[in-house]
Amino acid sequence: IILEFDFFHIQPFVGCYRDHLKIYDGSTSHSPILKGPACGKMAPAVISSQHKLLITMFSDGQKHTRGFSAKYRFVKCGKMLTASPTRIIGRVEHNGSVNPLEVSNCFWLFQAHRGHKVILEITTYNFQKSEKCTDAYLEISDASVAPPISRGIFCGTIPIPVIEGNALLIEFSHPGSKKQPGLRVDYKCIAGPTERKGEGSIQWSQYNALTLVLSMLLISPWTM
Template identity: 30%
Template structure:
């Protein structure tokens, strides 16, 4: 997805929405490739907001402006829906943004103090070409304790095939 007119500058006074929905039981990974939006100290002039769901009432995953890529440049939804909003005022214009999204068959954003991670179909073998990515979000001063209960993946020299 990209801003209107990309890679040329976007227009003044615009308000654009991108609604991304994938199949149930999948999550969305949004990766920013380029980011060039008018900078303001609290991003109230021109900005990109990404919501973890299909509404602006859902949790904000990103509120960003300026020329630097967001850090981290990729975002994961907790479910199968994501909303991207680009709000533009009447000030200066810039290129906007370029991002791509992929469907993730497993993984997602974890925000609860306790939980379990597993590959699809566990305890049976995971499917071929499976790629899982989890992002764990913690509060200030919190830490993670990860306990591996069961681990069975294909072994290869230097982990060139399967790895954790």
């Protein structure tokens, strides 16, 4: 499950101790935390490792901010990777199908540890030319911004510049080919800013009221 945000503004506080959102990789609050506690304006986009994802929202009702609106997608191929001071450098490699009737469609979300940013160096090979990059393409978007901002769509032999950000989503889509298209992504973590200014849906708005705890469970029809 890919979760992205159309807008995200939750009352900021040190350590997000007051109003905050948490996203769990599973169906209960005992599942591993994918993101959170999250507050402020940086969107906490995630990709779950299974077909269930739990979102919880806590508010003390002291201040009014816009809240959040999120969109989710069920995908068959996706993974989230976190670059942190203890895991500074990494690499992802993926090969598409050799079957011309099979389309490879995969997603990777590269997250930076708080206080850092991630840098991606991407190499594609055997990418076919596609008019307006519609049939075979690699799209990169900044998912830490709400709504996400496209950083570019690439196909054929179009060179891909070095990309940096706090949360970068890559989509690889390519029909099968005997030459087997693929990509390699080298990523690393460096110190950087922690805040940016800047098919279903979820909406929630904070308001001056009693303490509120909101939970939402998303379940994919597919198993990953």
